[in-house]
Amino acid sequence: MRIAFVGLPLAALLLAQDGHTIVWAGICRRDAIGTRRLKKLLGDDRVVVVPDLAKSARAIRAAKPDLIVSWFWTKNIPRSVREAAPLGAFGVHPSLLPRHRGPDPTFWAIDSGDRETGVTAHMLEDEYDTGAILGQKRIAIDPSWSAWRLAKKLDRPSLALLRETALAYARGEPPTPRGQDEALATEAPAPEDELLEIRWADPAEKIARRVRAASPWPGAFTEVAGTVVTLTSARATDDVPRALDQGEACVRGDGVVVVRAGDGGVELLAGRIEYDDAERELDANALADLVRATAH
Known part of the structure; x- marks a missing residue:
């Protein structure tokens, strides 16, 4: 399957390892580990570091992706990019949506005293973290963990869910989207x-x-x-x-x-x-x- 990717390069490398063709990659940080390996794999012309996605929409459409995939891209993905792929766009958020929507879910999971959290694959929409749910994985929160430790513990299930979801699309068996229950939604802004x-x-x-x-x-x-x-x-x-x-x-x-x-x-x-x-x-x-x- 042809994927246009945005986020941290580790996920793009794993998607390529799974047999997908990464036709375009936008990397969210200049110092992101794996960027050099991804450029070597794809070529410099297909990897853009810290792109302006609105200005990159034409190039992404020209690459003819089947699916847009996001992993730790922390900015809004414009509709013009999301609609560049016929299968749409999905990402993985480090919480059990609709709980803890926003940029700092690990802070709020611990601060709220949650006993468990997890990761959610969801369709990308105009509003952050509101898209239909495609799948989730859960983990128990150890009461000794810091936010940093929790974030690291979520990396493995997050990448696993990302890969499972992309492979389901590639097989022609995408997960059935399930709308989020707004009555259960909570926000997770950066703490001031x-x-x-x-x-x-x-x-x-x-x-x-x-x-x-x-x-x-x-x-x-x-x-x-x-x-x-x-x-x-x-x-x-x-x-x-x-x-x-x-x-x-x-x-x-x-x-x-x-x-x-x-x-x-x-x-x-x-x-x-x-x-x-x-x-x-x-x-x-x-x-x-x-x-x-x-x-x-």
Whole structure:
């Protein structure tokens, strides 16, 4: 089958490995791993790095694709491109649509306390992540995972679903589209600082989830001993001195910083601070030193 591809090159290489002909490829990042291999396979003339898809529509139509396939293309794909292939266009989104539509579903899956998430193959439409569902794969969310770890865990099922769906089209047996239930839809926008600033009146588990959901980037942040610290690892605990007020920190006897939250405490295990126009990583010991320095 003839495929016009947009996104990260790894998926295009796998589609080619499956026997499809990649007639045109638009790569979403200049530093994307696999771009050189894809150019060697397809030729420089069929691989465009960071293309303007609206301006590329004519070239894509001229390549005569049967199907448009997207994997981690993070911008809207114009109708003129989607309609360049008789079979239409599909992509794979890293959530169980219609839950968590938008650019940051892994943040929201963890922050919301979801026990499972997954990936969804869906038709591409004018509005992001609203197209009919072609298939899904599910995974359980380990309560220790950060957003980065969850995103990595979703890569394998995402690529598998992408390949399975493309092969179904190639066999002439495309999945039956199933419309999304709008009553179940939730949004997953990129979190802003207002949300990422930790509120110590919140329950400890909620705070720990937010730290994991935003780790390592953009990061949930707070002020520790007068210094703004972006936390990358934290854990809810009942082992917190009763004398502490909400938002107050101390170093426990085991050397771990603990902060009083709305119902218990939060252990601060890792983070980073801005330091001389750069960022400095802090482990649990460095965070403890920061608190001790202010206490004296």
